[in-house]
Amino acid sequence: MITTDFVPGSPCWIDLGAPDVPATADFYRRVFDWEFQSYGPPDAPDANDFGVLKRDGKSIAGIGKLTEEGARSAWMIYFCTPDADATTGAVERLGGKVRVAPMDAAEEGRMAQYTDPQGGQFAVWQPGKTKGMEAADQPGTLCWTELYTTDAAAAKEFYGSLFGWTTQDVELPGGGGTYSMITPAGQPEERMHGGLMELPPDALTLTGGKPYWHPVFAVEDCDATVAKVTSNGGSVQMGPEDAEGVGRLAVCVDPNGADFVLLTPSTPMPASDRG
Structure with missing residues (x-):
């Protein structure tokens, strides 16, 4: 978890x-009841180009305007590190590439973004004042992370060497x-946080055959949430369907092409803060 x-x-x-932060934030508001809080100066023309998505007043995720030419809209997963600079050096030694060199986010923390040797993009966060997301593993929040890769053995070797992950x-x-x-x-084992799976390039249609990470969000009713996705301009790649011992899930795509998974776990989730 x-x-x-x-x-x-x-x-x-x-x-x-x-590509359009306010419109995208509105889509996720309708699907997950997330609220958008802008971090831009109120009077600036780009005031709504970056902000935080919250549920019950707790920060769940960040959202920003896509500025990289040719880049697809996608979720980026950040993994905790005590030293972003040391992790960056390790990424390069292990054959990965640095997309965004370590940089400070004011006093909130330090971050960097990378591409693994197979092409999957991920990031790290070195906590400062901000430790990370304020809620997880409850309805409307992140409950799992997943990597689709073209070489599972190589991915396990890379991430195992980088973070010390163990796999089962x-x-x-x-x-x-x-x-x-x-x-x-x-x-x-109860701290398992994700999984990886090998797929052929022709199955990775969203990225033209390149590996990618995506988030899994817990929901109370997978089918009802899928209906919200499709009625607000999103689409479904797979499901909803039952996975034995896991729960009911669906792979969805938002109106901009960013993919995510919905999961109603087979075991009860902690209640949200709502009454």
Whole structure:
């Protein structure tokens, strides 16, 4: 499970690059009841180009205007690190590439973004005043992270060397392949925070065959939330369907092409702060 008790290598933040921030924030408001809080100067023309998405007053994710030419709208997953500069050096030694060099976010923390050797993009966050997301593993929040990669063995070697992750392989029913569940270094199995799975390039249609990470959001009713996605301009790639021992899930795409997964877990979730 994902918690807000962040340890090195655990997911601690997510953000979304979008071509139209207010419109995209409105889509997620309708789907998850998230509220958008702008971080821009109120009178500036770009006041709404960056902000935070909140649920019940707690920060869930960041959202910013997509500015990189040719880039697709996508969710970025940040993993906690005690030293972004040291992690950057390790990424390069292990064959990854630096997309955004380590930089300070005022006094909130220090961040960097990378591409793994197979092409999957991810990021790290070195906590300052901001430790990370303020809620997780409850309805409307991040509950899992997932990597679709073209080489599972190489991905496990890279991330295992970088973060110290341990993995546990599970054979999917019906010959669906092997799914590797990820646990942060030195943590028990109940702190598993994600998984990775090998897929052929022709199955990775959103990225033209390149590996990618995506977030999984917990919801109380997968089918009802899927209906909100489709009625507000999003689409469904897979599901809703039941996964034994996991829950009911669906792979969705927002109106800009950013993918995410909805999951109603088979075990009860902690209640949100709402009465």
